[in-house]
Amino acid sequence: MKTLIPILLVSTAMTGAAFADDLRATALEQFKPLPSTVPNVADNPTSPEKVDLGRALFFDPRLSASGVFSCYSCHNLTTGGDDNLETSIGHGWQKGPRNSPTVLNSVLNEAQFWDGRADDLKAQAKGPIQAGVEMANTPENVVVTLNSMPDYVAMFGTAFADDAEPVSFDNMARAIESFEATLITPAPFDAYLNGDDTALNDDEKAGLALFIDKGCSSCHSGVNVGGHGYYPFGLVEKPGADILPVGDKGRFKVTETVDDEYVFRAAPLRNVTVTAPYFHSGKVWDLKVAVQIMAESQLGEELSDTETDQIVAFLGTLEGAVPPVTLPTLPAETASTPRPTAEVK
């Protein structure tokens, strides 16, 4: 775990070009603009065929036992790549344990899920499909489902031409990862990092300076302004049990190390303005309140109203453009496609 060191105290009295260049230079030490091309994914070389297959799978409700939920249900691309719910509602109207994180730019996170228990998106994609409170399906039933539709068999055959058995649960996950890797959302902050001074207004720049100065960027840094590194929620002061429920010990469940109790991956903050409610518990709807809670619990800082507003203004510059996604037409079921079941086991 990193120690919290306020890396640079930006003088907010600095003005003009020198300030602008200094702020950008400092920002570039902590953050990275999004790449201009689809990121390469380890062990999963992309191809247009794989992306097309992944898009189809991402939207396919038949990956769930009930036929009601697809990846898109909780990672809705029209509303910031998440579902805007406290925690997701899944199979049998069950509530999931944690807030659904955005799929946008998620390929650039160091690890997936709030506790980082999946190394990458292809590991992540297999989780919700099998979770009893989410899509409640089994790998076996998924493979039977996919094999029952000749168009899917053909698409897998093309996307995984070198595989002896192209249709598999693993290849399903690989294709979904390839599609999700395309969901990169360049934002005004990227334009700023890339050299465009006009991309951020004065309040947003002041917010950026505060974000660094106060120490937020000690954890929320890198290309996704977070999404890597693990930190206790309540490093300085534990928030209330409404926001940090005692039953969810975070990364402790992954590592079984006492030090990891209530430890979570620092949330990636791109598109945070459109992914309320906040925190793994999804209990806070107001971004301003979320920023104040973070400052107090993680940094022991009491932010003024203006400071909070400026940080929120800066966070707004992380809201990017979702690439155009055209809905696929999915393969039709056949007589051998397993029937959906709403039954809760």
Next chain:
Amino acid sequence: MKTLIPILLVSTAMTGAAFADDLRATALEQFKPLPSTVPNVADNPTSPEKVDLGRALFFDPRLSASGVFSCYSCHNLTTGGDDNLETSIGHGWQKGPRNSPTVLNSVLNEAQFWDGRADDLKAQAKGPIQAGVEMANTPENVVVTLNSMPDYVAMFGTAFADDAEPVSFDNMARAIESFEATLITPAPFDAYLNGDDTALNDDEKAGLALFIDKGCSSCHSGVNVGGHGYYPFGLVEKPGADILPVGDKGRFKVTETVDDEYVFRAAPLRNVTVTAPYFHSGKVWDLKVAVQIMAESQLGEELSDTETDQIVAFLGTLEGAVPPVTLPTLPAETASTPRPTAEVK
């Protein structure tokens, strides 16, 4: 109610150009190709702004009380414009009473719902949003929700510039209707009706001839091959209670006329190959079985295996291309947006 008259006995012995022309001429007496432009909707002149707004609303899960369901949930444009479930699953995991019909080409139906209780799509759109087992919302809460998001207020203002109060439940429905009117899916059968002999193969043509000859087209006619006219399910012989549950008396609930017991609107058959399961009860998954049930119950006809296959082949030519739909980016919630609730009242 129309009487069932087999309108023409096509001689299947006819061959060559004369047969081809005769079959098309006969078909054109019963069916109409899809229009080449977006159909005009009564009392709801379209505009690009209205269509854009309608697209946003169609995909917006915040029109439901829970924040889980949008129009798209049960009228999924990736799977034939319906949900491929027996009957839809909605708020609180409740099962709806009837199979979800496809939204594709639905603007061309004479009336909406299985019992025709809505005159048009703008009347239809208001139903599921308020139904307790579907989206479980209220018009008041929808209007508060829409008014809470400045981007929606602006979109309504542009789309309904002449209205004193642009944001309203009625205008929401009008915009959704305008978007849905664009979901027209030209199919091989349209190419055939438009003069392309090669659009249908011999089996498909034989199926078309049988479809007319046996009397199917007495009810399933017009531009949507159905979607207008009301007929008792089981005109000649009632199907079993599994397929025609005694509790659902169909149009009787609309007209309260004894003659309308178990009367339903003839289903529009465009895209029927991708909208299983079939009938208002959604109990039949196999199109071949559905065709045989129809022949027996409505026409007293026992179809041979070959005849059924040919009719199914013809129905396959009604499967059309869904126009490309690019996902909208929806307005973000604000502090005054009503919070989603999963509670079942």
